[in-house]
Amino acid sequence: HRRYRPFPTVDLPQRSWPGRTQDRAPRWLSTDLRDGNQALIEPMSPKRKLALFELLVEIGYKEIEVGFPSADAADHEFIRMLIEQDRVPEDVLISVLVPARAELIRGTVEALRGARSAGIHLYNATCPTFRSVVFGMSRAECRALAVEGARLTAACCQRLLPGTEVRYQYSPELFNETEADFALDVCEAVMDVWEPGEGREIILNFPATVERATPNVFADQIEWLERNLSRREHVCLSVHPHNDRGTAVAAAELAVLAGAQRVEGCLLGGGERAGNVDLITLGLNLYTQGVDPGIDFSDLDRIRAIVEECTGQRVHPRQPYVGDLVYSAFSGSHQDAINKGFADAGARTLHTGTTLRNQQWRIPYLPIDPEDVGRSYDALVRITSQSGKGGIAYLMNARHGLRLPRELQIDFARHVQAVAEQSGGEVTPERLRACFESVYVRV
Numbered sequence: 437h438r439r440y441r442p443f444p445t446v447d448l449p450q451r452s453w454p455g456r457t458q459d460r461a462p463r464w465l466s467t468d469l470r471d472g473n474q475a476l477i478e479p480m481s482p483k484r485k486l487a488l489f490e491l492l493v494e495i496g497y498k499e500i501e502v503g504f505p506s507a508d509a510a511d512h513e514f515i516r517m518l519i520e521q522d523r524v525p526e527d528v529l530i531s532v533l534v535p536a537r538a539e540l541i542r543g544t545v546e547a548l549r550g551a552r553s554a555g556i557h558l559y560n561a562t563c564p565t566f567r568s569v570v571f572g573m574s575r576a577e578c579r580a581l582a583v584e585g586a587r588l589t590a591a592c593c594q595r596l597l598p599g600t601e602v603r604y605q606y607s608p609e610l611f612n613e614t615e616a617d618f619a620l621d622v623c624e625a626v627m628d629v630w631e632p633g634e635g636r637e638i639i640l641n642f643p644a645t646v647e648r649a650t651p652n653v654f655a656d657q658i659e660w661l662e663r664n665l666s667r668r669e670h671v672c673l674s675v676h677p678h679n680d681r682g683t684a685v686a687a688a689e690l691a692v693l694a695g696a697q698r699v700e701g702c703l704l705g706g707g708e709r710a711g712n713v714d715l716i717t718l719g720l721n722l723y724t725q726g727v728d729p730g731i732d733f734s735d736l737d738r739i740r741a742i743v744e745e746c747t748g749q750r751v752h753p754r755q756p757y758v759g760d761l762v763y764s765a766f767s768g769s770h771q772d773a774i775n776k777g778f779a780d781a782g783a784r785t786l787h788t789g790t791t792l793r794n795q796q797w798r799i800p801y802l803p804i805d806p807e808d809v810g811r812s813y814d815a816l817v818r819i820t821s822q823s824g825k826g827g828i829a830y831l832m833n834a835r836h837g838l839r840l841p842r843e844l845q846i847d848f849a850r851h852v853q854a855v856a857e858q859s860g861g862e863v864t865p866e867r868l869r870a871c872f873e874s875v876y877v878r879v
């Protein structure tokens with residue numbers, strides 16, 4: 437399988453401005469099979485879940501939340517199948533979600549029997565609205581629920597999973613709406629039960645369950661925890677941003693800059709309501725900064741096809757990095773700049789003897805080299821009535837091997853413009869060629 441090449445880090449425009457950027461990738465957890473699946477109109481069949489699980493493993497995710505067995509018997513069956521058929525590679529950790537409710541914990545732990553290693557992810561809602569409106573609980577009762585859940589989880593794991601390496605995770609659900617001191621207090625109380633220490637990492641995961649503020653506010657919350665959590669060296673500080681305000685990617689990135697070490701999300705932003713944070717955008721954003729995300733995105737169209745097939749959700753044509761149109765320019769000025777960019781790269785290629793792929797990517801209007809994610813250059817320039825001579829010249833050269841002199845470019849562009857206005861749509865490379873031949877060759 438082809439691995440992408442990280443971008444060279446030199447001379448990126450971002451580096452010439454002050455401001456911190458990420459210098460390494462966080463740990464990733466995919467919750468496609470849990471948060472992603474629970475939000476689908478039609479939840480995934482076992483076959484689809486397996487196809488998605490295998491994709492996640494193949495491209496490099498090492499932590500995968502595989503279900504919510506107490507909420508769905510199909511999840512229980514799926515997890516049993518993964519374990520009994522030995523489908524989980526040794527370096528991949530599967531985990532399951534469970535609410536802090538005594539009657540659900542035992543059955544959830546049982547779903548993991550026989551696993552080499554497994555994560556158990558306990559949660560309860562901690563914010564004031566949920567405490568008062570949904571559960572009618574005081575702070576103390578809410579804290580006790582978490583502590584009791586942690587105790588029972590540990591006891592069940594010790595009894596039912598003797599040969600399994602268990603990793604504990606706790607999430608104060610609606611963390612972003614919870615009072616800082618109370619969120620910290622609950623997390624410390626859970627840690628008192630699970631006792632993180634040497635060789636015993638605890639994951640504390642902080643969800644923006646419903647995104648309600650600008651991303652800097654979430655990052656400030658994470659920074660505050662980073663400063664105030666005890667036993668910090670044995671805690672993995674994780675975030676779980678949702679995208680209700682459309683800023684989950686920014687929230688995750690700022691949270692990582694503020695101290696988060698791990699990010700939970702879904703491929704293409706699946707998940708409840710407006711989705712979880714999109715792991716592909718996050719990974720490729722790092723890539724554009726010269727940071728290796730540790731995930732193989734070299735065949736994005738295949739990843740997209742499998743996710744679409746498994747979830748039944750289609751990708752928007754403008755979805756960052758993945759959409760059909762994100763590496764296409766329609767307007768004249770953009771096309772002209774792209775044309776000049778390729779001409780310059782071609783000149784550098786000839787001059788230095790390097791290939792385009794080994795050069796620093798300097799093609800205008802294209803944030804990354806589409807070939808790095810398995811896209812061809814075929815769709816870079818699309819001709820409509822808004823296009824100009826630069827784009828037409830680019831296509832005539834790239835698709836038909838004809839380098840048009842400048843005067844001819846200007847003349848031919850007038851003909852193409854007329855064809856585009858007449859048809860009202862796109863002039864495909866084939867129609868462009870036919871137009872060229874009808875005007876200049878056969879006449």
Ligand code: KIV
Pocket residue numbers: 471533559607609610643644645646676678
């Ligand atoms: O969004 C959320 O709060 C969750 C938790 C259960 C982690 O999905």
Ligand code: ZN
Pocket residue numbers: 471643645676678707708712
């Ligand atoms: Zn969630």
